[in-house]
Amino acid sequence: MKRAVITGTVAAVIAAAGAGFVARALPRARTLFSSPAISFAAAAEAGATIYFQDPDGKPSYSLTPKKTPDGRDWRGVPASADVSFGEPEKPATEGRSAAAKTERKIRYYRNPMGLPDTSPVPKKDSMGMNYIPVYEGEDSDDGSVKLSPGRIQRTGVKSEPAARQRIRSIIRAPGSVQLDERRVSVVALRFEGFVESVANVTTGDHVHKGQVLMNVYSPALSSAAAEYLSALNAGATGKELKGARRRLENLATPEPAIRELERTRDISLSIPWLAPQDGEILERNAVNGMRAGPGDVLFRIADHQLVWVLLDVAERDLAQVAIGSKVTIKPRALPGRTFTGTVSLIYPHLNAQTRTARIRIEVPNPDEALRPEMYVDAEIETGTPDPVLSVPESAVLDSGARQAVLIDKGEGRFEPREVKIGRRGGGYVEITQGLSEGEAVVTSANFLIDAESNLKAALKGFAEANGPQANDQVGGTEARP
Numbered sequence: 001m002k003r004a005v006i007t008g009t010v011a012a013v014i015a016a017a018g019a020g021f022v023a024r025a026l027p028r029a030r031t032l033f034s035s036p037a038i039s040f041a042a043a044a045e046a047g048a049t050i051y052f053q054d055p056d057g058k059p060s061y062s063l064t065p066k067k068t069p070d071g072r073d074w075r076g077v078p079a080s081a082d083v084s085f086g087e088p089e090k091p092a093t094e095g096r097s098a099a100a101k102t103e104r105k106i107r108y109y110r111n112p113m114g115l116p117d118t119s120p121v122p123k124k125d126s127m128g129m130n131y132i133p134v135y136e137g138e139d140s141d142d143g144s145v146k147l148s149p150g151r152i153q154r155t156g157v158k159s160e161p162a163a164r165q166r167i168r169s170i171i172r173a174p175g176s177v178q179l180d181e182r183r184v185s186v187v188a189l190r191f192e193g194f195v196e197s198v199a200n201v202t203t204g205d206h207v208h209k210g211q212v213l214m215n216v217y218s219p220a221l222s223s224a225a226a227e228y229l230s231a232l233n234a235g236a237t238g239k240e241l242k243g244a245r246r247r248l249e250n251l252a253t254p255e256p257a258i259r260e261l262e263r264t265r266d267i268s269l270s271i272p273w274l275a276p277q278d279g280e281i282l283e284r285n286a287v288n289g290m291r292a293g294p295g296d297v298l299f300r301i302a303d304h305q306l307v308w309v310l311l312d313v314a315e316r317d318l319a320q321v322a323i324g325s326k327v328t329i330k331p332r333a334l335p336g337r338t339f340t341g342t343v344s345l346i347y348p349h350l351n352a353q354t355r356t357a358r359i360r361i362e363v364p365n366p367d368e369a370l371r372p373e374m375y376v377d378a379e380i381e382t383g384t385p386d387p388v389l390s391v392p393e394s395a396v397l398d399s400g401a402r403q404a405v406l407i408d409k410g411e412g413r414f415e416p417r418e419v420k421i422g423r424r425g426g427g428y429v430e431i432t433q434g435l436s437e438g439e440a441v442v443t444s445a446n447f448l449i450d451a452e453s454n455l456k457a458a459l460k461g462f463a464e465a466n467g468p469q470a471n472d473q474v475g476g477t478e479a480r481p
Helices: 003-017 019-032 040-046 150-156 219-233 239-250 255-264 315-320 445-474
Strands: 048-055 075-078 106-110 132-135 157-160 164-166 168-179 184-188 193-198 210-216 269-274 279-284 298-301 306-314 326-331 339-351 354-365 377-383 388-392 402-411 413-425 429-435 440-444
Touching: 040 388, 168 315, 168 326, 168 354, 193 219, 210 219, 210 298, 219 239, 219 255, 239 255, 255 269, 306 315, 306 377, 315 354, 326 354, 377 413, 388 440
Parallel strands: none
Antiparallel strands: 048 075, 106 132, 157 440, 164 388, 168 306, 168 377, 184 298, 193 210, 210 269, 279 298, 306 354, 326 339, 326 377, 339 354, 388 429, 402 413, 402 440, 413 429
């Protein structure tokens, strides 16, 4: 039995190294401990080297001494080293009772290559490899899986307790700069008149509120001014004077022109027309001497001190965006510059072709570096306002339809458990159901443990479906004691 354990151990190592190494190593492994005079204990005490491994820990093995490309010797692995991922059989010591020897009972033997094949008695597969014993307690009925300390160390299993923390995530979306519709105004007349002259301003010029844009003449405007002047000269007061002034105001006469009429008591042939706000001239339609009707747009002015950034957010991310969320804007035309704004509106309709929703961001633009139609890349900060139960993303085994974690029960035992997940962000995922705070979950090598758990479940189902006698025949070789 000792010799079988040694052979199975060496076979497990060379099987992990690859098929090519197996072909070369198997004859050597068979003859290495084939002599009855060589025992595991003797080999361990003598420090005999059974194979050589890459000094950097890579999964490369050799039966003969080798050197790395930089001249370093490969590391010799003695027989006393734990070369298997399972618990090796320990030799019986002198004075040990028969009851102690049978302390761990073997339930069955499983195929060393992971095939769904078990046997109630020791046997070999078609390559001459010993079946691996499965002891009581290693194959539990509660769905858990138990690993030896050697396997845990070599596979790099790590655990971390589930804890409450805030989940922060970033949604990245493209967009463009647009004008704030509330900061655009037009210059138009409420009466029919003539543009006598236009000031020296053109499209793209910046103008200030109250700056003269043009001089306008209109018979209706002159008639209203004459009526107001007659009331002033007649010393009218009260409603009569107020009514005459209101007529000028209804024609949108600039306030400075009314005050100038009150001061000089003289009606000017034309009246200066002023800019209603600060901003850039987007459109100039006024021309010297032209006739302008009521409502004709003569100038269009926009203020760029505050602009909109319109983003297209994917439908799946829409639920994470809220009014007031902080957004970082990175214009593609201004490398290295960033702007900060907040979500002010989520438009109520989706784009049916792109399956995206439009988000409006208000961004201060004091130096007017952001210009309409610029392309930008935005990062929307989202997350949970309060701490939630979460685990690292690497702890979740997600098949698409189901999500599960592996609970570290201690002493090498791990239990798979189905969970419900919520938001993700910052390398963590929210657990909404199936896990309690403080429970340790496996965060590294959990796929290897999951594969081991699935293998044991498959072996157990195979054994239950076929029975011991059928299992004994699957390996293709006769059972050997």
